[in-house]
Amino acid sequence: MREAHIVGAGQTPFGSFPDRSYRDLFAEAYAAAREAAPPGIESTAVDEVVLGTLGVGGRQIGLSAPAVTEHAGLHGVPCTRIENACASGGYAIREAVQAVQSGRAELVVAGGVEVMTDLSDDVAGWWLGVSGETAWERLTGTTFAGVYAQMASAYLDRYDVDREALSRVAVKNHDHGARNPDAHLGFPCSLEDCETAPTVADPLTLYHCCPTTDGAAAVLVASEELANSLEGPSVRIAGVGAGTDAVGLYQRESLTSIPAAARAAERAYDAAGIQPEDIDLAEVHDCFAIAELLAYEDLGFCERGGAASLLRSGETEADGDRPVNTSGGLKAKGHPIGATGAGQAVEAVEQLLGHAGDRQVADVERAILHNVGGSGGAAVVTVLERDAS
Amino acid sequence: MREAHIVGAGQTPFGSFPDRSYRDLFAEAYAAAREAAPPGIESTAVDEVVLGTLGVGGRQIGLSAPAVTEHAGLHGVPCTRIENACASGGYAIREAVQAVQSGRAELVVAGGVEVMTDLSDDVAGWWLGVSGETAWERLTGTTFAGVYAQMASAYLDRYDVDREALSRVAVKNHDHGARNPDAHLGFPCSLEDCETAPTVADPLTLYHCCPTTDGAAAVLVASEELANSLEGPSVRIAGVGAGTDAVGLYQRESLTSIPAAARAAERAYDAAGIQPEDIDLAEVHDCFAIAELLAYEDLGFCERGGAASLLRSGETEADGDRPVNTSGGLKAKGHPIGATGAGQAVEAVEQLLGHAGDRQVADVERAILHNVGGSGGAAVVTVLERDAS
Numbered sequence: 001m002r003e004a005h006i007v008g009a010g011q012t013p014f015g016s017f018p019d020r021s022y023r024d025l026f027a028e029a030y031a032a033a034r035e036a037a038p039p040g041i042e043s044t045a046v047d048e049v050v051l052g053t054l055g056v057g058g059r060q061i062g063l064s065a066p067a068v069t070e071h072a073g074l075h076g077v078p079c080t081r082i083e084n085a086c087a088s089g090g091y092a093i094r095e096a097v098q099a100v101q102s103g104r105a106e107l108v109v110a111g112g113v114e115v116m117t118d119l120s121d122d123v124a125g126w127w128l129g130v131s132g133e134t135a136w137e138r139l140t141g142t143t144f145a146g147v148y149a150q151m152a153s154a155y156l157d158r159y160d161v162d163r164e165a166l167s168r169v170a171v172k173n174h175d176h177g178a179r180n181p182d183a184h185l186g187f188p189c190s191l192e193d194c195e196t197a198p199t200v201a202d203p204l205t206l207y208h209c210c211p212t213t214d215g216a217a218a219v220l221v222a223s224e225e226l227a228n229s230l231e232g233p234s235v236r237i238a239g240v241g242a243g244t245d246a247v248g249l250y251q252r253e254s255l256t257s258i259p260a261a262a263r264a265a266e267r268a269y270d271a272a273g274i275q276p277e278d279i280d281l282a283e284v285h286d287c288f289a290i291a292e293l294l295a296y297e298d299l300g301f302c303e304r305g306g307a308a309s310l311l312r313s314g315e316t317e318a319d320g321d322r323p324v325n326t327s328g329g330l331k332a333k334g335h336p337i338g339a340t341g342a343g344q345a346v347e348a349v350e351q352l353l354g355h356a357g358d359r360q361v362a363d364v365e366r367a368i369l370h371n372v373g374g375s376g377g378a379a380v381v382t383v384l385e386r387d388a389s
Numbered sequence: 390m391r392e393a394h395i396v397g398a399g400q401t402p403f404g405s406f407p408d409r410s411y412r413d414l415f416a417e418a419y420a421a422a423r424e425a426a427p428p429g430i431e432s433t434a435v436d437e438v439v440l441g442t443l444g445v446g447g448r449q450i451g452l453s454a455p456a457v458t459e460h461a462g463l464h465g466v467p468c469t470r471i472e473n474a475c476a477s478g479g480y481a482i483r484e485a486v487q488a489v490q491s492g493r494a495e496l497v498v499a500g501g502v503e504v505m506t507d508l509s510d511d512v513a514g515w516w517l518g519v520s521g522e523t524a525w526e527r528l529t530g531t532t533f534a535g536v537y538a539q540m541a542s543a544y545l546d547r548y549d550v551d552r553e554a555l556s557r558v559a560v561k562n563h564d565h566g567a568r569n570p571d572a573h574l575g576f577p578c579s580l581e582d583c584e585t586a587p588t589v590a591d592p593l594t595l596y597h598c599c600p601t602t603d604g605a606a607a608v609l610v611a612s613e614e615l616a617n618s619l620e621g622p623s624v625r626i627a628g629v630g631a632g633t634d635a636v637g638l639y640q641r642e643s644l645t646s647i648p649a650a651a652r653a654a655e656r657a658y659d660a661a662g663i664q665p666e667d668i669d670l671a672e673v674h675d676c677f678a679i680a681e682l683l684a685y686e687d688l689g690f691c692e693r694g695g696a697a698s699l700l701r702s703g704e705t706e707a708d709g710d711r712p713v714n715t716s717g718g719l720k721a722k723g724h725p726i727g728a729t730g731a732g733q734a735v736e737a738v739e740q741l742l743g744h745a746g747d748r749q750v751a752d753v754e755r756a757i758l759h760n761v762g763g764s765g766g767a768a769v770v771t772v773l774e775r776d777a778s
Contacts, residue, residue, distance in 0.1 A: 063474045063767060078653075102390065104390070245464075245465065
């Protein structure tokens with residue numbers, strides 16, 4: 001199976017841009033990805049565009065892929081929209097890898113976009129809610145915060161962990177996000193801020209929940225041959241794994257893990273031929289603080305029930321042995337649904353290539369991306385490696 | 390690049406099933422596809438599910454792929470939703486082919502589903518309208534019938550063709566559909582019926598427009614190795630081509646063709662190494678009668694402006710040299726948006742394998758599928774060949 005590489009990655013700032021169009025945001029991210037790519041890429045035609053989006057905020061529910069493709073200046077290039085809720089961006093990259101591996105494409109643009117903040121509060125809630133299970137969650141009034149609150153309650157109870165562990169996730173990720181110029185909430189917060197913030201869904205307070213964010217991100221996925229023909233190092237996509245599960249919590253085998261993510265991780269490690277201990281840096285899907293703790297365990301960074309201790313040890317902080325969410329994560333960088341998975345790739349590529357500025361971590365050779373749809377109905381995990389050749 | 394085959398294809402009846410769930414419909418189509426597959430397939434695990442849908446009628450906007458995958462009994466199998474409006478089903482098959490070609494999958498379930506008829510008239514119109522260009526079409530009140538009416542007007546004017554040509558498309562496809570037990574509108578109609586029906590958007594009358602339909606269709610896409618290990622003939626996917634264009638008519642280079650479909654056809658013919666004259670049978674996207682005339686030309690079955698003459702010659706009738714829409718087409722079989730492209734494959738596979746019952750056409754060795762999203766923002770064309778090995 002031939003290899004796929006990322007030869008360019010870029011994003012818009014993540015934030016509140018109610019006046020900007022989804023097409024404009026995606027075009028900016030694509031331009032940034034091209035800007036970040038080595039010279040020589042200009043002469044290579046794009047074979048395919050894969051767009052991940054939940055639905056561009058309702059502005060164009062059908063055919064948003066051709067709409068962004070046209071606007072990005074890629075008239076006539078075949079394109080497809082991929083949707084697996086909050087994991088749409090990660091799945092877009094997976095499809096791009098597949099297009100390259102099939103031999104059909106040499107250069108694919110994969111990314112995502114969402115516009116969220118121009119929606120009224122009611123509609124934004126609905127819009128997010130539509131990715132929850134419909135019959136037994138959404139129509140009974142259960143929000144995503146409510147779903148993750150149930151997972152958090154179950155976890156804290158099962159492993160006898162204090163809510164403070166959730167707050168530590170938020171404090172860490174805000175600390176990281178404060179160094180990220182593209183972060184939506186680029187400011188630090190304290191444990192006290194987290195604990196005294198209004199409760200959204202017990203035990204989750206406002207600081208345990210990611211914001212509603214606009215933004216776009218894109219990567220250029222190239223064949224090995226194309227990547228090798230360009231100057232300078234690139235990033236090899238060493239393995240991708242996907243996993244699926246029941247959409248509703250009530251059908252899940254566990255509330256204290258996300259089995260789809262664990263399955264996706266296992267497949268990604270297998271594909272890359274590595275173990276969890278080989279990972280230097282991770283971007284994980286911390287839509288709610290509990291999700292980062294579950295990610296540590298689903299990715300095999302620690303045993304079941306060990307996430308709070310791992311966090312407290314400092315290992316996952318920016319200056320720790322294996323930093324997690326140096327971008328600020330969904331919590332502080334923001335969560336523009338379809339763009340999130342591609343945004344994770346942007347952070348990892350910058351870290352792997354030494355372009356992460358104030359956030360740069362030393363000696364990053366291998367990174368992992370963990371992108372979850374809904375409360376775990378779908379997940380995709382991707383291993384990236386620095387390729388110095 | 391390794392080959393992909395279709396080793397099983399099945400569908401629900403197309404019709405009005407407001408009380409049925411999208412999950413139930415997809416599961417029925419998948420079961421029918423398995424039922425149609427040769428013995429020996431039971432022991433092969435499904436590696437991937439690709440679902441094409443505009444949005445399952447709003448019942449589950451995000452994560453509908455995991456929802457149908459679970460319900461079809463494929464717990465944990467990686468899955469992705471593909472959306473390119475009315476071409477979603479055809480693109481789902483294209484993605485399945487790519488998964489097989491990449492070497493990552495041996496057996497992929499690709500298909501589509503839509504539930505439309507439980508929506509109120511207002512919502513159904515909105516739901517369809519969302520795949521039209523938003524700013525200059527939908528928000529100015531232009532429906533899809535209105536968009537295709539503009540294309541019809543331009544075509545009839547440019548080539549000095551009478552509206553009767555549109556009615557002949559409807560008469561032919563209803564005649565075909567009357568032989569299809571799965572057709573939504575399985576009854577014949579006359580030229581007079583078409584001409585005297587209420588006008589929907591001039592020059593299109595009610596009989597020039599496809600119905601609002603519920604249904605699902607699925608195919609099993611297998612690697613060459615797996616297909617060859619099974620008994621009996623299978624259907625080889627000889628070529629797939631995709632094309633994209635501006636979503637709005639106002640940015641299109643032509644109103645009298647669908648350039649995305651023409652580009653997709655060129656790519657599909659190239660991939661299959663064949664010419665239009667090598668095609669024995671076609672299923673084309675006749676969402677409105679004008680679209681079938683444009684399809685003849687975009688597929689290269691005749692010169693520009695020659696479609697009405699070709700139709701009148703009888704060549705595209707069931708007993709003609711190259712029948713088009715033996716299923717009844719979108720016009721009479723029906724158009725459950727995301728299922729339509731996969732439903733075209735079901736008809737072609739049945740014809741190629743000699744399983745088409747009262748509709749069976751003699752000597753079908755090669756068929757083509759033509760599936761268009763919106764008014765031509767995206768299109769996918771697929772060439773299928775009977776493989777007797």
